[in-house]
Amino acid sequence: MIQIEKLTKTYTTKHGTVTGVDNVSLDIGKGEIFGIVGYSGAGKSSLIRCINLLERPTSGSVIVDGKDLTKLNGGQLRKARLKIGMIFQHFYLISQKTVYDNIAFALRAAGTPPKSISTRVEELLEMVGLSDKRDVYPAQLSGGQKQRVGIARALANNPAVLLCDEATSALDPNTTLSILRLLKDINRKLNITIVLITHEMNVVKEICDRMAVMQEGRVIEEGQVYDIFADPQKDLTKEFISSVVSFNVPEHLLKEFTGTLVKVLFKGGVAGESVISDTLQNYPIKGNFLHGAIEYIQERPLGIFIMELKGTSSAVMDALKYMESRSAIVEVIPSGH
């Protein structure tokens, strides 16, 4: 649905050239929820703004639904943009207009016949759960309700793509969750492709199918959210994951152990417990559990255990190989850490 090819965005400032996005290529499928995570300054906003050409890429292309947006003229681009909705951290509602008029505004701007507007606005209000707020002004709404209006407005012209720019960053955790659930619901009902940028890994964990991690303008890791949580490759990705899934045993405790410390992950959660008990039965080693949890990512369980294994080093190595042969992801934690 969206192909980003070798996209670079640089800015010319008083102090020289700044690279916002550095040669990024991504392929986002129809109906996918794709998350882009990174710290402040990583280039997420620059990238998402290049997807609807709010920012013009310095080089590279952005193909949405088969059309290369960088090649369109003004009129063609305005038309193509109607198929790309966007919501923002600070909502950007028009404060002098009612909820109804904020949404109707987007329909009028797209040339919707006046007689269809009211039915469409009612439909959208129902979709976002705000039918009873139709005639109130933004100042009378909570943050979550304002974002619901933002979502209704973004969906007004039946876009194929919804871009979310830190859409939940100004909201408290419960409201965040309700907005994420609404987005997921809309994604499933309308098969709309959603691209969201965030610095919060819990957002990605909650609703995204696939994700990319950005650092210094580049994509440093990309894949299925579940696979990345199970086996992150880059230190930065591990850091983001540790903010929502705690695998870590306190350092002072780790120093007290004399055996081999291992982190064992099982895709599929509960199944892993039998692998561990088989291992302890079949090899001359002893195991102490220091941490055990089953996390649900995209409704799929991921079993995470941290263990101390005691035995001869060859017995421990054989046991680790055995666990790996039964699909565990095993990582030895260096001693003294």
Ligand SMILES: Nc1ncnc2c1ncn2[C@@H]1O[C@H](COP(=O)(O)OP(=O)(O)OP(=O)(O)O)[C@@H](O)[C@H]1O
């Ligand atoms: N209009 C601009 N002019 C000059 N430099 C810019 C501009 N927009 C972004 N940059 C620079 O591009 C880099 C990437 O910024 P960007 O805003 O895309 O990152 P981000 O990951 O979205 O961070 P944040 O969440 O803080 O917005 C930064 O070094 C930033 O200073």
